[in-house]
Amino acid sequence: MRARWLAPAVLALALAAAALAADPVEEFLRRHWARPLAPQGAAPARWTPVEQSLAPEACGTCHPAQLADWRTSLHARTMGPGVAGQLVEMLRSDPESALGCLACHAPLAEQAPLVLEGGAARPNPAHDAALGAHGLACAACHVRGHARFGPPRRAGALERAAPGASLPHGGATRTPAFLRAEFCRSCHQFAPDGLALNGKLLEDTYNEWRSSRFAREGTQCQDCHMPDRRHLWRGIHDAGMVRSGLTIRAATGAPRYRPGQTAVATLSVTSTRVGHAFPTYVVPRVLLRAELVDAAGRAVAGSRREKVIAREVALDLSRELADTRLLPGRSAVLEYRARVPAAGARVRLAVVVEPDAFYTRFFEALLAQGAGRGEAQLRQALAAARRSPYVVFEQELPLT
Numbered sequence: 001m002r003a004r005w006l007a008p009a010v011l012a013l014a015l016a017a018a019a020l021a022a023d024p025v026e027e028f029l030r031r032h033w034a035r036p037l038a039p040q041g042a043a044p045a046r047w048t049p050v051e052q053s054l055a056p057e058a059c060g061t062c063h064p065a066q067l068a069d070w071r072t073s074l075h076a077r078t079m080g081p082g083v084a085g086q087l088v089e090m091l092r093s094d095p096e097s098a099l100g101c102l103a104c105h106a107p108l109a110e111q112a113p114l115v116l117e118g119g120a121a122r123p124n125p126a127h128d129a130a131l132g133a134h135g136l137a138c139a140a141c142h143v144r145g146h147a148r149f150g151p152p153r154r155a156g157a158l159e160r161a162a163p164g165a166s167l168p169h170g171g172a173t174r175t176p177a178f179l180r181a182e183f184c185r186s187c188h189q190f191a192p193d194g195l196a197l198n199g200k201l202l203e204d205t206y207n208e209w210r211s212s213r214f215a216r217e218g219t220q221c222q223d224c225h226m227p228d229r230r231h232l233w234r235g236i237h238d239a240g241m242v243r244s245g246l247t248i249r250a251a252t253g254a255p256r257y258r259p260g261q262t263a264v265a266t267l268s269v270t271s272t273r274v275g276h277a278f279p280t281y282v283v284p285r286v287l288l289r290a291e292l293v294d295a296a297g298r299a300v301a302g303s304r305r306e307k308v309i310a311r312e313v314a315l316d317l318s319r320e321l322a323d324t325r326l327l328p329g330r331s332a333v334l335e336y337r338a339r340v341p342a343a344g345a346r347v348r349l350a351v352v353v354e355p356d357a358f359y360t361r362f363f364e365a366l367l368a369q370g371a372g373r374g375e376a377q378l379r380q381a382l383a384a385a386r387r388s389p390y391v392v393f394e395q396e397l398p399l400t
């Protein structure tokens with residue numbers, strides 16, 4: 001998102017993690033996610049080229065299931081046109097902020113075109129442009145100094161008899177840190193002194209989870225977002241994922257009304273299995289919508305009412321406009337009243353998700369003010385953001 005608050009936010013994340021380094025998992029994560037990540041250095045010379053490579057396709061020759069899943073995930077698109085389009089100019093005008101974006105969007109040292117030295121930016125000798133375009137590549141989560149890190153073996157899996165050195169890439173170091181919500185915190189949570197509006201951090205997902213019943217019950221981010229260890233990370237852009245977290249009910253106040261009477265209908269959305277605020281970010285908007293439809297199925301003009309679930313902020317992130325998000329367990333209810341126009345009338349109740357609502361306005365504003373050499377990519381990102389809304393629930397109930 002916007003530049004000015006990011007570099008301090010990333011630095012503060014590292015400091016907050018250091019303060020927490022009490023148990024071995026925290027100690028591991030502090031080193032694993034210390035920004036900026038160190039260059040991997042030279043890979044062992046006896047490794048084959050495919051073992052030496054950091055490219056996701058190389059990992060995929062031996063880990064095809066993870067590659068196939070990851071390719072469909074947003075983690076594979078963290079350097080999509082919306083980010084890349086902003087970075088073109090920013091890398092020249094404000095390299096420090098641009099590198100701050102990469103700390104979450106493409107964090108490997110080899111992915112950065114520039115390095116900072118005493119405040120001055122110079123070309124990065126280790127830069128690998130193809131890897132940079134891959135966004136959140138496998139290696140960003142799994143590889144440090146060319147060594148592989150991963151979760152403990154699955155329960156019941158056979159321990160290998162072979163010594164580490166004879167395994168591909170020398171085997172792997174296994175740590176429970178990969179099973180914990182804290183693994184995700186380094187990009188999905190701002191530090192306490194990061195940008196806050198109305199007393200609430202702009203990105204607070206881990207803390208929201210921590211104070212929810214899911215944390216108390218031991219349900220980690222991975223349990224919902226990586227079930228069976230799959231690398232899908234579905235979220236607000238996926239109708240099935242959104243439905244899995246909600247209980248949606250639609251009902252009319254009475255089974256039947258006569259034309260001219262005032263009908264009542266209710267649409268309620270309860271957050272039953274979302275592990276944080278629904279939605280967690282300031283980006284999406286969710287609409288509860290009710291309208292009348294006539295006997296021919298046409299919407300009755302002027303009959304539409306909507307209720308918004310979102311944390312809406314000003315485009316320049318100067319202030320919060322409204323926060324109607326649902327904490328776990330909470331509900332939003334749209335109570336709809338309308339005069340029944342004629343026999344055969346129905347009420348249509350729908351829940352609409354706009355996953356990229358903030359970015360639609362933001363990209364429009366950037367393009368209007370002139371996006372320089374990033375323009376073509378930002379136009380592409382804006383078109384994608386405009387296409388992203390979808391209906392996650394819809395029901396028509398008879399009124400007469």
Ligand code: HEC
Pocket residue numbers: 050051053054055056058059060061062063138139142143148149150151160167168169171172
């Ligand atoms: C030549 C085949 C090959 C390539 C290429 C390869 N791996 Fe592996 N990897 C393996 C094998 C085999 C194991 C199992 C080792 C063991 O049982 O200890 C493994 C284990 C792992 C583990 C531990 C979890 C598990 O499933 O046992 C991780 C994490 C991992 N690899 C990540 C990667 C990443 C990331 C890349 C690319 C940067 C990569 N690997 C490239 C063959 C490969």
Ligand code: HEC
Pocket residue numbers: 001002003004006010077078079080081082083086087097098100101102103104105186187188189281282283359381
């Ligand atoms: C602390 C980690 C972090 C930093 C630093 C960060 N982002 Fe993001 N960014 C995220 C996360 C998480 C999302 C997904 C949630 C969302 O949509 O807000 C995201 C989403 C986005 C998106 C929308 C998705 C897309 O691909 O179009 C854009 C654009 C974006 N960021 C641009 C930037 C820019 C530009 C910077 C630097 C000025 C930056 N980000 C810095 C974590 C970060």
Ligand code: HEC
Pocket residue numbers: 056059060063066067068070075136137138139140141142150151153154178179183222223226228229231
């Ligand atoms: C955002 C971080 C992240 C990225 C990117 C990522 N992984 Fe993982 N990976 C994890 C986590 C976390 C786990 C453990 C999940 C769990 O156990 O619930 C895991 C587990 C694994 C395992 C062990 C699977 C098993 O069944 O035991 C392998 C192998 C692996 N990843 C390979 C890859 C490969 C290959 C890629 C790229 C195509 C990749 N990962 C991308 C975080 C990541």
Ligand code: HEC
Pocket residue numbers: 074075077078079080103104105107136140141183184185186187188221222225226233234235236237238355
């Ligand atoms: C290195 C930084 C980083 C780490 C670590 C990371 N993420 Fe992400 N994640 C991102 C960014 C950046 C995006 C935004 C992608 C986009 O929209 O372009 C994202 C997107 C997502 C989304 C999709 C959001 C949507 O809009 O639908 C989910 C879900 C998610 N991450 C979950 C996780 C989980 C769970 C973990 C821990 C296993 C994790 N992430 C670890 C950076 C990270």
Ligand code: HEC
Pocket residue numbers: 181184185188205206209214219220221222223224225234235236237241242244245246273274275276277278279280281282283284
């Ligand atoms: C109990 C299941 C559950 C847990 C635990 C959980 N999530 Fe989610 N998450 C969901 C569901 C369902 C959605 C889709 C609805 C939504 O977007 O809020 C979602 C959406 C998201 C999104 C999409 C962006 C947005 O604005 O909502 C991100 C990013 C995300 N989760 C990250 C995380 C991280 C990081 C953790 C751990 C700190 C986590 N989730 C824990 C169920 C869960």
